[in-house]
Amino acid sequence: MSKRDHLIWIDAQEVAAADGSTFEVENPATGEVAFEVAHGKTADIDRAVAAARRAADEGPWPQMHPRERGPILRRAAELLRARRSELADVEVRSTGRPMREMHQQVGRTADWLDFFASVAETHEDRVVPAIGNLLNYVRRVPVGVVGQITPWNHPLLITMKKVAPALAAGNTIVVKPSEVAPVAPIELGRLLNEAGVPPGVVNVVPGFGAEAGKALSEHRGIDKLDLTGGTETGRHIAAAGGRNLIPVQAELGGKAPVLVFEDVPIASAVAGATFATFVASGQSCIAGARLLVQRTRYEELLRALIDRVSSIRVGDPMDPDTQMGPLASKQQLARVMELVTSARDEGATILCGGDRLGGDIFDNGYFFAPTLIADVRQDMRIMREEVFGPVLTVQSFEDEDEAVELANDSDFGLGAAVWTNDLKRGHLVAQRIRSGSVWINDHHRVDPASPWGGFKDSGVGSENGVVAYNDYTIQQSILVNLDRGSFDWFAPEARDLRYS
Numbered sequence: 001m002s003k004r005d006h007l008i009w010i011d012a013q014e015v016a017a018a019d020g021s022t023f024e025v026e027n028p029a030t031g032e033v034a035f036e037v038a039h040g041k042t043a044d045i046d047r048a049v050a051a052a053r054r055a056a057d058e059g060p061w062p063q064m065h066p067r068e069r070g071p072i073l074r075r076a077a078e079l080l081r082a083r084r085s086e087l088a089d090v091e092v093r094s095t096g097r098p099m100r101e102m103h104q105q106v107g108r109t110a111d112w113l114d115f116f117a118s119v120a121e122t123h124e125d126r127v128v129p130a131i132g133n134l135l136n137y138v139r140r141v142p143v144g145v146v147g148q149i150t151p152w153n154h155p156l157l158i159t160m161k162k163v164a165p166a167l168a169a170g171n172t173i174v175v176k177p178s179e180v181a182p183v184a185p186i187e188l189g190r191l192l193n194e195a196g197v198p199p200g201v202v203n204v205v206p207g208f209g210a211e212a213g214k215a216l217s218e219h220r221g222i223d224k225l226d227l228t229g230g231t232e233t234g235r236h237i238a239a240a241g242g243r244n245l246i247p248v249q250a251e252l253g254g255k256a257p258v259l260v261f262e263d264v265p266i267a268s269a270v271a272g273a274t275f276a277t278f279v280a281s282g283q284s285c286i287a288g289a290r291l292l293v294q295r296t297r298y299e300e301l302l303r304a305l306i307d308r309v310s311s312i313r314v315g316d317p318m319d320p321d322t323q324m325g326p327l328a329s330k331q332q333l334a335r336v337m338e339l340v341t342s343a344r345d346e347g348a349t350i351l352c353g354g355d356r357l358g359g360d361i362f363d364n365g366y367f368f369a370p371t372l373i374a375d376v377r378q379d380m381r382i383m384r385e386e387v388f389g390p391v392l393t394v395q396s397f398e399d400e401d402e403a404v405e406l407a408n409d410s411d412f413g414l415g416a417a418v419w420t421n422d423l424k425r426g427h428l429v430a431q432r433i434r435s436g437s438v439w440i441n442d443h444h445r446v447d448p449a450s451p452w453g454g455f456k457d458s459g460v461g462s463e464n465g466v467v468a469y470n471d472y473t474i475q476q477s478i479l480v481n482l483d484r485g486s487f488d489w490f491a492p493e494a495r496d497l498r499y500s
């Protein structure tokens with residue numbers, strides 16, 4: 001890779017880490033070093049926050065009219081589309097996700113820039129009906145300097161879900177991408193500056209959670225924190241934000257149930273469940289993790305599912321025919337193996353897969369076989385914890401009530417799916433599920449206009465839509481006295497002069 005892929009992006013410039021150190025990003029399909037990246041630490045976060053603060057205080061970005069920011073974001077969307085293949089290549093080599101997935105995903109990512117450009121261009125302030133001879137208008141102004149901490153599973157898309165609304169609303173940003181896949185977010189910083197975002201507005205500091213992530217979340221120069229990551233990381237970030245009295249938004253873990261009712265054709269149910277679970281090797285916060293099938297069709301569906309899951313083409317993620325790649329890291333492989341082993345030890349039945357893949361091209365990478373597990377109990381670790389791997393548990397239910405009870409029996413509440421051809425049942429069951437998103441006869445759909453956020457331990461706040469833009473602003477209330485007369489509260493004869 002060229003030198004430019006290695007560095008920290010501050011003030012529209014590439015800089016080495018303050019102490020000159022670097023770390024390696026591994027290609028999880030081959031075990032080879034894919035990128036050498038500057039190792040950002042506290043001093044680098046300090047530098048980035050200082051640049052973002054300067055850009056916030058001195059402008060011009062926060063002071064620009066929102067309609068001037070829109071065209072710059074649209075230009076960035078065009079640049080991103082033009083670099084789709086190059087960025088997809090970076091994503092595949094960092095995460096091991098198949099080219100087939102990443103080419104689609106990177107292309108879609110640009111839509112967030114277009115959407116939030118439109119939101120900025122249609123920004124409206126408000127006049128509120130305050131009583132008295134008073135004009136009270138409420139402005140939405142940028143929050144200021146925001147810290148954004150992102151994960152490795154959708155490196156560019158998730159960074160974009162935060163960067164686009166924050167920029168549209170006029171904030172300046174320090175991004176700390178995941179140490180596992182930091183290169184595409186660094187490239188995004190460069191691309192935004194190329195499109196016309198001024199220097200210092202977007203800064204990207206690659207580094208590790210315990211160093212750079214901690215330094216950013218605890219930094220006194222930050223006005224808002226926005227994390228996507230694991231639930232435990234969410235608790236750290238929320239505590240740090242709480243200490244500094246700044247808003248914290250957090251998109252965290254999930255354990256999505258997929259409910260299949262008896263009226264669904266087996267072929268649709270099998271296609272839906274495999275899509276829900278095995279995209280991204282299951283490394284998605286909304287991956288279908290728990291399949292719940294109505295008892296009358298359970299055996300039949302299971303047989304068809306075992307066939308389909310066993311035939312998923314696992315292999316080199318660069319090959320356009322590959323349907324599933326490796327897990328993203330050695331740690332992720334160890335975590336999936338530990339949870340599958342625990343399920344086995346606690347008495348569950350592995351219907352297919354259940355182990356690391358070996359031989360051929362698999363020996364050097366972190367490949368795990370697509371796995372189905374039956375005979376589970378709600379108290380098993382495999383049912384309580386997020387696996388984040390190509391693993392689907394299967395259970396049966398009698399009726400709607402039991403399906404809803406099982407679906408809601410989780411600390412998480414991010415995504416869920418209901419499969420049925422009965423329209424009323426679909427809506428009514430979806431409305432009873434405690435989950436931020438529920439798909440009916442679908443999965444994984446996400447759109448910049450569609451609210452996205454977790455109930456319960458799956459998060460705080462919501463991404464996407466006008467609400468996300470508003471959450472990147474702070475309200476300023478301006479009250480104009482329109483009384484013609486003068487006012488003197490302490491005049492000796494004054495009585496009941498005004499309402500407040």
Ligand code: NAD
Nearest residue numbers: 150151152177178209213214229230233251252253254285
């Ligand atoms: P992670 O929590 O390990 O890391 C996420 C980010 O936080 C990384 O940049 C990491 O360096 C940083 N970090 C880690 N510890 C930190 C600390 N103490 N202080 C500050 N920063 C810290 O998560 P991951 O393994 O990168 O991603 C997988 C997790 O993300 C899963 O739990 C998944 O469900 C979740 N996720 C959620 C969504 C969503 O929209 N809700 C989307 C994608 C992923």
